[in-house]
Amino acid sequence: MASHLTTWVIAGSALAVVLSTGRAKAQDPPPGLPNAATAPTGASDASAQAEAYFMRGQEYFKKEEYLEAYEQYRKSFAHEKTMDAMAAMASSLRQLGRYDEALDRYEEVLREFADLPAASRAGVTKGIEDARKRVGTLEITGDTPAGALLLIDGHVRAKLPLSEPLRVTMGTRQISVQKEGFEPITATAEVKPGQKSAVELRAPSRKGRLSVSEKHGWALEVEVDGQRLGVTPWEGLVDPGEHEVRLRGIVSLEALAECTAPEAGAGGIVTAREGAEMESPVQTATVTLYEVTPVVLSAQDVDASLRVESTPGGAHVIIDGRGVGRTPWEGRLPLGEHAIEVRAAGFLLAKQAVRLERRKQREVQVVLEREPDPEGERRTRNIAATVGYGVGAAGLGLLAVTGGLALKEVGEVRSRCGGTSCPQSEREKLDEAGDLGTLATVGLVVGAVGVAGGTAALFVLQPSGGDRRPGAPGGGARPAGGVAWRAGVGLGRFEIEGRF
Incomplete structure (x- = not known):
């Protein structure tokens, strides 16, 4: 700590020599402030502490030990928020060359203390004018994680994200963005007085942090994207993006019954070796750069x-x-x-x-049962109907031919016999006619069976899914009543469809 303070004293002294214009004389108190002898006296303990720190700050200021003076003034202000302490901090920062911070303090004095005495106001105004000549603005872009601290030359200046460009002392400035659990993001910027400079930050490690715990506090193994990474509660760096998180492990039956978490031993929390097997559902976690993404999972008994x-x-x-x-x-x-x-x-x-x-x-x-194949079933139905009606047509054709011939033969025999007994030759003609009649009967039976089979195929072999072709029977809402028929004949196909 001592070496750190000494460094600031040396740096402050060097800046004070280089930027001597407008600098307050070492033997004088900060501009606009009362001498130590006239410093206010308070009655309360806080006021007494504030006054004591303020007086020490005055002594350091006279000796040009501005960093020590600033620390004393800051402690004084922490005990009691007074205009004197605030203005004294601004003057110390100005002497240290930290004009950006001094400017913030000076302006804060004017905002907080509207009834500032004329002499003090003049001193504060002079400090503001001097500081503004040495300050530019800095715009931060790129990787700016929310909640991270922004440090300029090692001093905390703001918390990200910035609502507007930050005022920064002119010169080469070292920028650092720090957030707990992540590597610092650093950059260098050249700031010119009265101008705006921009710097784009780039995180050295493109990571986010994932924090995984079990709802009941049980110690279970953590799986991220199928890889075992540790035991709950677990926290670690992962690539930004979506990750599948799951918990697995064993919980002792006593802990399961009482819903209690394990106690950490000398080696930390370890998973149980005997008990009920537990597992959580898989949860997708979206991790962003330099952000902590908490995931709380509830494990269930999967001992089956x-x-x-x-x-x-x-x-x-x-x-x-x-x-x-x-x-x-x-x-x-x-x-x-x-x-x-x-x-x-x-x-x-x-x-x-x-x-x-x-x-x-x-x-x-x-x-598994196969899905219905309406087209295949329709083809089977049509083939069966075609065969049936084809057989029926052949049978009826046989009936027509043989029946006609039989009737013709019988008619001729009757015309020749004239109702009397017929010779033997005519009896042979009658036998031939009888044979033709028998064939006609067979044709009738075959035709009837074929027609019946074809008709049965049309009505019995209906497609399971129904006919959903546009314009096809059954393809849509059926009419409330009536009968609709469709017949078709094609190459290798004879089709009749009906709908009631």
């Missing part, structure tokens, strides 16, 4: 396991709305009810609810 298998394998498993992997899948989950979904392309979604109990494993077997 679940295995999910499916036919076909490789299906997606969703538990409580969150995807966990593909079948076969196995993992630990909190106790209680869980909603399981299994899905695969081309198959219907399967849902099932399971209840997990401590230290028990549940196995779920899922057989």
